[in-house]
Amino acid sequence: MSVDNNQSPPSRASNNRAISSQVIPHPSTVYPEELLEPSSGLNLKEFINIVARRKWLVTVITLLTLLAVFLITLMVKPVYRATSTIQIERNAKQIVSGNTFETVESRSDKDFHETQRQLIQSRALARRVINQLGLDTKDSSLGLISSIKKALGLTPDEQNSAERTEALFLENLTVQPVSNSQLVSINYDSTDPKLAADISNAISKTFVRMNLEKRFDTASYSKEFLSENIQQVRQTLEKSEQALNDYARQYGIVQDVDGESTDTHSLKKLSEELVKVERERIEAEALYLQAKRADPNNPTIIALLSKDPTLQTMGNELVRKVAERKARIRQSSTGSNRTIRRLKREIDVLRAEISAKSATVVASLEAEVDAAKKRQKLIRQQLAELKNSAISTQGDSIRYNTLKREVESNQILYKELLQQLKQVNVAGSVGTNNISIIDKAGVPYEKYKPKLRTNLAFGLLLGLMLGMGAAFLREFTDDSLKGSDELEKLTGLPVLGLLPNIKQSDEQIALLAHTEPRSPLAEAIRSLRTSLKFSTQYGAPRTTFITSSTPAEGKSSIALNLATAYAQVGSRVLLIDADLRNPSIHHLLKLDNLEGLTNYLAGAGDAYDVSRPCLIKHLRVITSGPIPPDPVELLSGQRMTQLLDMAANEFDYVVIDGPPVIGLADALVLSNLADATILVVQARKTRKASLQAALKRLERTSGNIIGTLLSRVDRSSNPEYSEDGYYTYTSSGSNNDSGV
Numbered sequence: 001m002s003v004d005n006n007q008s009p010p011s012r013a014s015n016n017r018a019i020s021s022q023v024i025p026h027p028s029t030v031y032p033e034e035l036l037e038p039s040s041g042l043n044l045k046e047f048i049n050i051v052a053r054r055k056w057l058v059t060v061i062t063l064l065t066l067l068a069v070f071l072i073t074l075m076v077k078p079v080y081r082a083t084s085t086i087q088i089e090r091n092a093k094q095i096v097s098g099n100t101f102e103t104v105e106s107r108s109d110k111d112f113h114e115t116q117r118q119l120i121q122s123r124a125l126a127r128r129v130i131n132q133l134g135l136d137t138k139d140s141s142l143g144l145i146s147s148i149k150k151a152l153g154l155t156p157d158e159q160n161s162a163e164r165t166e167a168l169f170l171e172n173l174t175v176q177p178v179s180n181s182q183l184v185s186i187n188y189d190s191t192d193p194k195l196a197a198d199i200s201n202a203i204s205k206t207f208v209r210m211n212l213e214k215r216f217d218t219a220s221y222s223k224e225f226l227s228e229n230i231q232q233v234r235q236t237l238e239k240s241e242q243a244l245n246d247y248a249r250q251y252g253i254v255q256d257v258d259g260e261s262t263d264t265h266s267l268k269k270l271s272e273e274l275v276k277v278e279r280e281r282i283e284a285e286a287l288y289l290q291a292k293r294a295d296p297n298n299p300t301i302i303a304l305l306s307k308d309p310t311l312q313t314m315g316n317e318l319v320r321k322v323a324e325r326k327a328r329i330r331q332s333s334t335g336s337n338r339t340i341r342r343l344k345r346e347i348d349v350l351r352a353e354i355s356a357k358s359a360t361v362v363a364s365l366e367a368e369v370d371a372a373k374k375r376q377k378l379i380r381q382q383l384a385e386l387k388n389s390a391i392s393t394q395g396d397s398i399r400y401n402t403l404k405r406e407v408e409s410n411q412i413l414y415k416e417l418l419q420q421l422k423q424v425n426v427a428g429s430v431g432t433n434n435i436s437i438i439d440k441a442g443v444p445y446e447k448y449k450p451k452l453r454t455n456l457a458f459g460l461l462l463g464l465m466l467g468m469g470a471a472f473l474r475e476f477t478d479d480s481l482k483g484s485d486e487l488e489k490l491t492g493l494p495v496l497g498l499l500p501n502i503k504q505s506d507e508q509i510a511l512l513a514h515t516e517p518r519s520p521l522a523e524a525i526r527s528l529r530t531s532l533k534f535s536t537q538y539g540a541p542r543t544t545f546i547t548s549s550t551p552a553e554g555k556s557s558i559a560l561n562l563a564t565a566y567a568q569v570g571s572r573v574l575l576i577d578a579d580l581r582n583p584s585i586h587h588l589l590k591l592d593n594l595e596g597l598t599n600y601l602a603g604a605g606d607a608y609d610v611s612r613p614c615l616i617k618h619l620r621v622i623t624s625g626p627i628p629p630d631p632v633e634l635l636s637g638q639r640m641t642q643l644l645d646m647a648a649n650e651f652d653y654v655v656i657d658g659p660p661v662i663g664l665a666d667a668l669v670l671s672n673l674a675d676a677t678i679l680v681v682q683a684r685k686t687r688k689a690s691l692q693a694a695l696k697r698l699e700r701t702s703g704n705i706i707g708t709l710l711s712r713v714d715r716s717s718n719p720e721y722s723e724d725g726y727y728t729y730t731s732s733g734s735n736n737d738s739g740v
Helices: 044-053 055-075 109-120 123-133 139-151 162-171 193-251 262-293 299-306 309-331 334-392 394-430 452-477 484-491 506-510 520-533 555-568 597-601 631-635 638-650 666-673 688-700 726-732
Strands: 080-088 173-177 183-190 435-439 495-500 543-548 573-577 619-622 653-657 676-682 705-713
Touching (some): 055 452, 080 193, 109 173, 109 183, 109 193, 123 193, 162 173, 193 394, 193 435, 262 334, 484 495, 484 688, 520 555, 520 705, 543 555, 555 573, 555 619, 555 653, 573 638, 597 631, 597 638, 638 653, 638 666, 666 688, 676 688, 688 705
Parallel strands (some): 543 653, 543 676, 573 619, 573 653
Antiparallel strands (some): 173 183
């Protein structure tokens, strides 16, 4: 036999489960442990997979949304926007200020301009424009909002009420500041372009007029207010001046030109003189102490302290003679000795004179210190006497100063009010306005809304959102399996292969590995064959049972293609159709089904003789034969075990096509007899609940499930399986199975 294994597998007859404990996953299906756990959230990969799988649903909903938006845009009556521009200058000059009254003024330019924009959108201005243009009787003035209100069934009385008209008017009005400028755009929307321009211009003119009226009203009120306050302040000032004069005469208070009393002025002068004398005394003491501690033989220091130039001259002369004597001594000649003795006598005389002069200077400085102390003592005595005199009149001065401050305050207030009254008169006569019209609104010829491009872009975005929302709703309400990652996480078993969804008949698909060996499906089957080779330590299982959880998941076509793939590498293969309730292998291979497995299991014929050759080289087939009344009893008999023992001796590989697991015991019997079981799962059809139920049934009967196989995978919606990947790589090379 030509089994492509390095080791001989254990005998089925001795232990048909011996291979169960040796199952290992294919390297391509080994994943980190965390990937086998359920995902805690929707990652980008899953998001893309869902959208790709539901692309037609997303596309249809998006197109329908775009169509609806397009039709609505065409049906809606166009709205036109007219824009006028005004300039609002900051009026920083206050007409009236003070503690009692001031004009309302913003603390910043931002607040000021925001206030002006709110005034433009006020109901008072809206009412004036409505009355001016007679908009109460014009339905068009209400624009698009009016049409909507009518569609809602509002009565004419409600719609034509003053408050509702003003509200609808303001809904169509937009005030926008022009950035980095004092300009403001006044926009009005209406279905009538001429009316939109008329209303925008009327708003600008009315706002300018209202602002000017407000300024005149403010000036008139300010003038009246100031006149009344000036009269009151004048009377108060006269009374306070009279009270001050009466008090000064009563207590004989006399003040100088600076408003200070005589005692206060004298105290101030004496205090200043005392400070001056103390400073002089300190300076004299410092000089005296320095001179007293200085070397009497150093005339330079004494001269600096006393500022006496004579001492400085004598000191210089002494230094010169001492230097000359030292020079003579160094020469040491006879003639110079006489000069040295003469110089010594002169030096001694100079030192005596300097010492006497220094003593005189120290005595002079001491005398200056004594004189300064005496002056300081005298001034302090005079200052004390003057303070005692001032204390007796302090109470009278306090009351006097209080009255004086009151007079001064009244005088300041009176002057300010007079100045402000002059400003009010000037402002009222000039009549300037800080608001002006820059551009008038023209009649717009292009509609402002609806904008087809903008609406279509919005419709596209809305359609995509609705489409993806519907896709996710369908996805999360759909219990079927979609991809290999989901399948592996659910079952905990390796996915041995992914088979693409082929748009051909079942008969054609079943023979693709033979008729189209370079097709993606054939490549996928060969990849499955390779995965099975590495699924156990002994190589591919000798007997493989192909089943599914429910009918019509493609297990028969897969079984035939897998058997074909084994046969293509020269292995002797036996394909058994053990689906005794709904057999299909004979239909796929165009064979009769008069005799087959049921005949042998019932006791007729030899095990090898019941197999037949087919159009595929190295492949023999045992069809199901006539459908028996009790398939489970036949499959559970001794002859089925004998058949598999014979097949293990005569063939390299045995592939069993069996019935589905759910609702039938046949698959459980076959799974227990085979070396390995592969569970076929059809993408987007097999339900998770059905798959889990099938796994539980197989596990309870000790079925050796080595992995799953995902069939009919949509390549465009599953990134893990792409026809642009491995399965089409060999399209430019040779198709030699012997190397797989």
